[in-house]
Amino acid sequence: MFAKRIERLTSSLVRDILAAASRPGVISFAGGLPAEEALYRPDPARIQDLNCWQYGQTEGEPQLREAIAAEARALGIACDASQVLVLSGSQQGIDLVSKLFIEEGTRVLVEAPAYLAAVQSFRLFGADFLPVTVDPVAGPDAGDFNTALEQAQLAYLTPTFQNPSGYCYPDAQRDRIAAALDAAGVPLFEDDPYRELAFDGAAPQPIVGRLQRAPWVYQGSFSKTLAPGLRLGFLIAHPDLVPHLTRLKQAADLHSNRLSQHLILQALQGGLHEHVAQILPIYRERRDAMAAALERHLGDLVTWQKPVGGLFFWVRFKQPLDTHALMQRALEAGVAIMPGDAFYTAPPGFSCLRLNFSHSTPQDIDEGMARLASLLR
Amino acid sequence: MFAKRIERLTSSLVRDILAAASRPGVISFAGGLPAEEALYRPDPARIQDLNCWQYGQTEGEPQLREAIAAEARALGIACDASQVLVLSGSQQGIDLVSKLFIEEGTRVLVEAPAYLAAVQSFRLFGADFLPVTVDPVAGPDAGDFNTALEQAQLAYLTPTFQNPSGYCYPDAQRDRIAAALDAAGVPLFEDDPYRELAFDGAAPQPIVGRLQRAPWVYQGSFSKTLAPGLRLGFLIAHPDLVPHLTRLKQAADLHSNRLSQHLILQALQGGLHEHVAQILPIYRERRDAMAAALERHLGDLVTWQKPVGGLFFWVRFKQPLDTHALMQRALEAGVAIMPGDAFYTAPPGFSCLRLNFSHSTPQDIDEGMARLASLLR
Structure with missing residues (x-):
């Protein structure tokens, strides 16, 4: 009944994770949402x-x-x-x-x-x-x-x-x-x-x-x-x-x-431009908080670069790991993460995550990373 | 360079007519715009x-x-x-x-x-x-x-x-x-x-x-x-x-x-529903004005039904006519109309127009129809 393209309409892992990530109490590194504090409100x-x-x-x-x-x-x-x-x-x-x-x-x-x-x-x-x-x-x-x-x-x-x-x-x-x-x-x-x-x-x-x-x-x-x-x-x-x-x-x-x-x-x-100038410090602080939290909690397990812009850290595990299983366990522990293989058209051959820093406070970023670390050890 | 579907992306007659119809001074029966007076303005x-x-x-x-x-x-x-x-x-x-x-x-x-x-x-x-x-x-x-x-x-x-x-x-x-x-x-x-x-x-x-x-x-x-x-x-x-x-x-x-x-x-x-109840009399008046104008100016040349809803009269000429040529001449006379064959996937074999009544005042409807009639005689 449907056009053939519907077979290629992939079920969206992102949608499923984002739905779970929006539950109250979940610290979400999964989406790509702007900081609530940074949203522009029209007059x-x-x-x-x-x-x-x-x-x-x-x-x-x-x-x-x-x-x-x-x-x-x-x-x-x-x-x-x-x-x-x-x-x-x-x-x-x-x-x-x-x-x-x-x-x-x-x-x-x-x-x-x-x-x-x-x-x-x-x-x-x-x-x-x-x-x-x-x-x-x-x-x-x-x-x-x-x-x-x-x-x-x-x-x-x-x-x-x-x-x-x-x-x-x-x-x-x-x-x-x-x-x-x-x-x-x-x-x-x-x-x-x-x-x-x-x-x-x-x-x-x-x-x-x-x-x-x-x-x-x-x-x-x-x-x-x-x-x-x-x-x-x-x-x-x-x-x-x-x-x-x-x-x-x-x-x-x-x-x-x-x-x-x-x-x-x-x-x-x-x-x-004034609005952007006002919100950049919020993002910079959160980016730095995630860099510090990664260093503190996961420094020995992953490699990453501090991003100079955008909303994400790209984190690669030094050892192979089932990131989809980790995602499920993390959700149960109240942290939402995004498996990195979702962003490849062919399997990358290593294990990675995308972590969003813009939508969590520095405190939540540290807490979320601590929870992740305890799952990984 | 382009996907094959672009060959099927028909140039839109409607777009061209609507652009011309929005010129100041043109009485437009061409589009499907709500009456300006009927637009809802949020608080x-x-x-x-x-x-x-x-x-x-x-x-x-x-x-x-x-x-x-x-x-x-x-x-x-x-x-x-x-x-x-x-x-x-x-x-x-x-x-x-x-x-x-x-x-x-x-x-x-x-x-x-x-x-x-x-x-x-x-x-x-x-x-x-x-x-x-x-x-x-x-x-x-x-x-x-x-x-x-x-x-x-x-x-x-x-x-x-x-x-x-x-x-x-x-x-x-x-x-x-x-x-x-x-x-x-x-x-x-x-x-x-x-x-x-x-x-x-x-x-x-x-x-x-x-x-x-x-x-x-x-x-x-x-x-x-x-x-x-x-x-x-x-x-x-x-x-x-x-x-x-x-x-x-x-x-x-x-x-x-x-x-x-x-x-x-x-x-x-x-x-x-209150808003709709308020705007219906505007539309009803304009519909009745177009029915009267059609009768007055074109009664002998066309057949049509008074619509019981919507925004359009569908007008059929008793004799075959080049409606695209009429459209051009009408535009020059300050009236925009829509040739009816645009609405068919195969030529209909007769000549027709779609005329919108919602976006013109009763006075303009009569004036526009008079101009059309003078072109047709």
């Missing part, structure tokens, strides 16, 4: 005069598109507002780009590990994966990358504070990748939701800003900097792709929520 | 205490799902909240149902004429169409329907104030169709956005409420009763379909806008 008084109740434009509110284009130009992406498509969350961008490029057998270069919900969407549309190992210290493996690029029809990269590895591609690597994509003519889909959450200095220019010839889609999100509940993201695309993506967006939801668009436009016109 | 004071800024549940806010299920039960759909999926506009439901059922060659029973944006989505995913002629007076052709049902893998119907024909299936017809779908085991996708806009008495129970065995998805919208800018709709599905649709929704946008969900929950808890 109700500024809703009074809005006129955003009628149908709107598929591409987004014109002023918001202008504001997003201006932010992108400041990052080194040559673009104008006509290339901006407002999204109902950047997950929608993954759906639209999947529809544009991917059918059964389309070969997609992905990082290993990679953002899970992107992999799931690509798989739903029939992608075959060309994984490129991303080391938390050295970044993408050059041999893997070149081999994959020879066959790839689309490359999906999250070069800035990658979820889950935390890795941030430096300038030289970005230049090399841009040149390779240009030479191969492979479209780049660059996903950049964590850029503003930079704890130790700003991130390098996006890779799409370094391309000369290859087609590209760049996307960002307001969920990490403002509020996920407002469900708004954006994509910016090479001009040749914009008409197709716009029609795909129209078929998906006609247009995005206009109230959220106006609230976020208000934030962009004054307050977004 | 900013009630936003103050909302806590809806974090990530939410894919299925929707629990209280909203309960409220929607209660409304559906009152319509005669046996369901509970677990079967409700909140949507980012009911267009998203069309995308999700397309993903669930349709791949290349899937045979879909559709009305002729049918809702254009549904046909476009089905086509994008590769549907072959089995059209059933819907007469504005007699409804769906029984012969067409039975022939189509023998081959169909999915049936898409908008039985209540159908867009564009305006037809409303009576009880006996709904019963017969439900029995036929049950016998054939063909899933029914019932799209019901106009139900509340009933000018001459409530619409009959939805067809899905009459099914015994066939799988089903029912969907509705808050865009016609409250405000399109809040971009919220819902679907209710047979329990076997809910897990798949939920995962498809998660891959599309994680969850719907939480602020809109809470604003619409507030409306459902008090005010929605």
